[in-house]
Amino acid sequence: MLGSLPEIETDALLRLIAMAMEDERPEKIDVGVGVYRTSDGATPILSAVKKAEKRLWESQESKGYLGMKGDKLFPELLKPVVFGSHADDPALMGLQTPGGCGALTLGFKLVKAARPDARVLVGTPTWANHEPLIRGAGLEIVTYPYYRKEETRIDFDAMVEAFENARPGDVALLHGCCHNPTGADFDHGQWAKVRAIIADKGILPFVDIAYQGLGDGFEEDGAGLQGLMGAVDEIIVSQSCDKNFGVYRDRVGCLFFKAGSPEASARAMDHVMQLAREMWSMPPDHGAAAVRIVLENDDLRQEWLDEVASMRARINQLRRRIAACDSRLAYIEDQKGMFSMLPLTPAQVDKLREDHAIYMADSGRFNVVGLSDDDVDRFCKAVLEAMDG
Numbered sequence: 269m270l271g272s273l274p275e276i277e278t279d280a281l282l283r284l285i286a287m288a289m290e291d292e293r294p295e296k297i298d299v300g301v302g303v304y305r306t307s308d309g310a311t312p313i314l315s316a317v318k319k320a321e322k323r324l325w326e327s328q329e330s331k332g333y334l335g336m337k338g339d340k341l342f343p344e345l346l347k348p349v350v351f352g353s354h355a356d357d358p359a360l361m362g363l364q365t366p367g368g369c370g371a372l373t374l375g376f377k378l379v380k381a382a383r384p385d386a387r388v389l390v391g392t393p394t395w396a397n398h399e400p401l402i403r404g405a406g407l408e409i410v411t412y413p414y415y416r417k418e419e420t421r422i423d424f425d426a427m428v429e430a431f432e433n434a435r436p437g438d439v440a441l442l443h444g445c446c447h448n449p450t451g452a453d454f455d456h457g458q459w460a461k462v463r464a465i466i467a468d469k470g471i472l473p474f475v476d477i478a479y480q481g482l483g484d485g486f487e488e489d490g491a492g493l494q495g496l497m498g499a500v501d502e503i504i505v506s507q508s509c510d511k512n513f514g515v516y517r518d519r520v521g522c523l524f525f526k527a528g529s530p531e532a533s534a535r536a537m538d539h540v541m542q543l544a545r546e547m548w549s550m551p552p553d554h555g556a557a558a559v560r561i562v563l564e565n566d567d568l569r570q571e572w573l574d575e576v577a578s579m580r581a582r583i584n585q586l587r588r589r590i591a592a593c594d595s596r597l598a599y600i601e602d603q604k605g606m607f608s609m610l611p612l613t614p615a616q617v618d619k620l621r622e623d624h625a626i627y628m629a630d631s632g633r634f635n636v637v638g639l640s641d642d643d644v645d646r647f648c649k650a651v652l653e654a655m656d657g
């Protein structure tokens with residue numbers, strides 16, 4: 269039976285990773301990667317996390333099951349980070365999931381259970397795994413224009429028009445901050461407009477927040493989501509700690525949601541737990557337990573905040589340096605997080621790889637921290653040459 273499965277095309281990003289690994293040119297620059305890197309190309313374990321893991325190892329006396337919600341303190345400690353002054357909303361509930369992907373899957377399955385014919389409005393472009401996860405939950409996708417790559421800006425008017433045409437009960441997927449793949453986030457005025465249309469049209473916001481702290485700071489990066497919290501009765505939020513705690517492979521995330529009342533949220537939680545039971549039953553404990561220990565101890569929490577601040581400083585310093593190279597790259601400084609998108613065609617991206625050993629996704633998405641401090645000038649020169657070519 270299994271032999272009858274058709275071949276599937278290898279994911280373009282995986283192909284890129286394989287090609288980059290095989291390339292032995294010493295000048296190779298890999299900005300296709302999806303993780304934080306130091307100038308030496310390392311993705312280190314944060315010192316606060318390492319210390320929390322040590323405390324966990326020393327104090328943990330049982331690996332007995334924790335239940336479908338995982339570590340119950342973990343979402344509670346995250347709430348003030350993600351939701352600020354809305355953390356105490358009695359209708360806001362959350363549970364641990366295997367990474368942001370687990371939270372997205374569970375959140376969309378919850379939508380499917382509540383309203384099987386709901387449509388999900390998804391901006392183009394978006395993170396490559398969004399659409400498969402939404403389709404996997406059995407929901408219909410309606411795309412809306414998000415970003416004009418050639419003009420290096422959000423296509424806000426087209427997006428607003430798409431939202432104006434939405435049906436009540438449609439779900440709008442929004443990036444909380446540090447948009448992947450474009451780096452283009454809403455400004456305050458745009459968030460205000462998005463809030464108003466969502467409330468006016470009866471759209472359910474589904475906010476994916478996977479990079480909080482890596483843009484302008486935790487408060488600043490959470491502001492858009494927190495503004496929405498004040499404007500709507502219902503919201504779903506998928507959160508990931510994998511980047512801002514550097515625990516990628518430990519799969520640490522949270523699904524939060526708020527229904528119209530604490531009772532309605534409690535009923536939704538029962539559904540969510542049943543859905544989780546059908547997929548992974550219980551989330552893996554280790555990473556979330558380490559994050560919990562960081563958040564509940566003042567010394568580790570401060571150390572973590574300082575470490576995230578230094579990651580953010582490196583990201584933003586590289587952005588400023590790239591922007592200073594040429595006016596055509598100036599927009600990079602205003603964008604947020606690890607990713608930005610260069611206005612390059614796939615052929616120009618190929619040429620960068622062939623002529624300069626520079627690896628990035630076909631779309632022109634690149635990870636600024638894929639660059640070492642010494643790479644910046646050569647990278648910019650090659651990119652500008654490709655843009656002219």
Ligand code: PMP
Pocket residue numbers: 302366367368369370395443448476477478508509510516519520521
């Ligand atoms: N949302 C976005 C926008 C992402 O970029 C990612 C990961 N690249 C995720 C969610 C999922 O994160 P995780 O690795 O925690 O599943």
